[in-house]
Each structure stands twice: as structure tokens, then as C-alpha cells.
Amino acid sequence: MQHLKDRVVIVTGAGGGLGREHALLFAREGAKVVVNDLGGASAVVDEIRASGGEAVANTDSVADWAGAERIVRTAVEEFGDLHALVNNAGILRDRMLVSMTESDWDSVITVHLKGTFACTRHAAGYWxxxxxxxxxxxxxxxxxxxxxxxLLxxxxxxxxGAAKAGIAAFAQIAAKxxxxYGVRVNTIAPVARTPMTAPTEEFAEMFRPPADADAFDVFDAANVSPLVVYLASTLCPYTGGVWQVMGGEVGLFEGWQVVASLQRESRWSVEELRKEIAGLVGARASAEGKLLSEAKPFAGWEATLREPR
Ligand SMILES: NC(=O)c1ccc[n+]([C@@H]2O[C@H](COP(=O)([O-])OP(=O)(O)OC[C@H]3O[C@@H](n4cnc5c(N)ncnc54)[C@H](O)[C@@H]3O)[C@@H](O)[C@H]2O)c1
Structure with missing residues (x-):
């Protein structure tokens, strides 16, 4: 049974990695897919068509306002409608803060945060x-x-990280x-082996496929796509969720919230705060057995943190 028969779906950054896997699964589930990427989109379209699916390529940048509009228009002009948008395109420019250049900052914020907004904005206008x-x-x-x-x-x-945390906040506001108009908005935080993770030694090592060909390949990017397809389909009633997905693990993130507080009906002095705040932080630490900043939902995630460079 195909869950997205004749639905029209855009997947950005679908020329490789996670986006390619999403596009292939959408097509297998019967969707007509706009495969967007700066490179590699045509090859994925060929792959989908070769297996009997329907797809069209688009090579615009998600970060370009007019380009994002063309991505949405491609769906409507080629397939007559739009039912789902997957904002997946992304880049990395990792550097310690003290070494980060203006261009490292701008390019990442622009592709992820503006790109997500631009595609969402044009799709929302259509809807x-x-x-x-x-x-x-x-x-x-x-x-x-x-x-x-x-998120972590x-x-x-x-x-x-600023772009990705911004995307989670943006998506929750967009959901509201x-x-x-009947548009649901969900967010995933995936972990998988892709061209993006390959150059980082720790990830390449940790995400290596199992030696035993019959063992579950936890970091296979294709493990992420069923959740994306579910969230994009009419099977899913939920909106505003931020979902962790890695291998066979699907989790739900909970956002920022006040977890302990000091309360009174007058202004605190700096000296009073100095005395009281340690108790506030301590109350949280003893209630949870750990400080909030130490919580790490991905098992082993701390081992993946980069060495300072
Ligand atoms: N792989 C992981 O473990 C992981 C973890 C967390 C989040 N993500 C996110 O998942 C998404 C997919 O990442 P991936 O791991 O498959 O990486 P990837 O590098 O394999 O794929 C990203 C794709 O986006 C395309 N792209 C880049 N800039 C673009 C632009 N301006 N317009 C259109 N396409 C553009 C690239 O060409 C590439 O094909 C990204 O948003 C990434 O940040 C990945």
C-alpha cells in the first residue's frame, strides 16, 4: 500500500545524503517528488524514474528568495499542486567561535535558517x-x-547550532x-552517515557500517526517512513536534521551560541574588541528580563533541 499516492512533495537538498533517501522513499510511497539540490538532483530524479516513480529536478538555492519561490512553483507547475515540503538542505562550516569568520557565520545561517524560512514562506503563501x-x-x-x-x-x-535551534523555534511558531490553513509543521533532529558527516573523523569512525552484513546498520541514512514520510503524510495528526531520529530510535524533544524559580513580590538586589541563586541551581541539580546542562538525550552523544580547534 502506498501512503502518499499522488501527493506532491518537495525535498530540498535531495541530491545526496538524507534528502536523497527521503526523496526515494516518498517516490516509493507514490508521491510525485520535486528533487531540489545545487548538484545531484537529476541523478536522483533518474533513479526515481527508473523505478517507475515520478520526479522532477530543481537546482535553485533554498537560500535565494526568488529561487525558493521557483522551487515551490516547480511543484505546482509540474504536478498541479503541493502537499508537503521537507526543508532538508544544509551545509557545515565548523570552527571554534574565536576563529569563526563572518562568511562562516553568514553562509550557514543563510542556507539553514533563511533557506528554511524562504521555502516555508512561499509554500505557506500557496497554501x-x-x-x-x-x-x-x-x-x-x-x-x-x-x-x-x-538542541544540545x-x-x-x-x-x-544557532541556525538549527532557530529552525526548531521557527517551526514551532510556524505550526501555530x-x-x-490545515498545515502541520514538525521538525526532526536526525543522526546518520552522510556526505556531511564523512569528513569528521569521530563521526566517520562512529557511524561506520557494521562488519556483520546481517547486523542492523544504525547509521544508515535510510533509517531516518520513514519518520519524515510519516510526518509529511495525512496519517500524522501531530504538529509542532521536534523529533529525534537515529537508527531504530524515535524520540520526542521537549523545549525550553522554567525548571526551578525564585519568587517574591519585590525586586531582588544583586547581593540577594548572589546568595539565593546557588540554592536555585542546587535545587534543580538535586531534584534531577544532574545539572540541566549535562542532559544529553543521544546515548554517547558527548563522545561526538569535537576537540577544540
Ligand atoms: N547527517 C547527520 O547526522 C545530521 C545530523 C543533524 C542534522 N542533519 C541535517 O540533515 C540535513 C541533511 O544533511 P545530510 O547529512 O544529508 O548532509 P549532506 O551534505 O549529505 O546533504 C545536504 C544537501 O544539501 C544540499 N545543499 C546545500 N546547500 C544548498 C542550497 N543552498 N540549496 C539547495 N541545496 C543545498 C547539498 O548539496 C547536499 O546535497 C541537513 O540540514 C543537516 O544539517 C544531519
């Missing part, structure tokens, strides 16, 4: 118009791509705003 014309909800979905580096503070990734 708002469609909702007005049809007088009902459009039953559409967006899946954004965050990262443990943003990856060292040497202040640019990437777009629900009136």
Missing part, C-alpha cells in the same frame, strides 16, 4: 491562497530539519500560525 479558494483546510505538511548540535549545543558549531 493560504488554496485554503481561501477551496474554503477548507489544505491538509498539507512541512518537515524541517534541526540537529542535536543546536555542539562545540565548534555556534553558527550551525499555519494550523488555521
Amino acid at each position: 493560504r491562497q488554496k485554503a481561501k479558494e477551496t474554503g477548507g483546510p489544505v491538509e498539507a505538511a512541512i518537515v524541517c530539519t534541526s540537529s542535536g548540535s543546536g 549545543n555542539g562545540v565548534a558549531q555556534s553558527n550551525y 500560525e499555519l494550523s488555521r
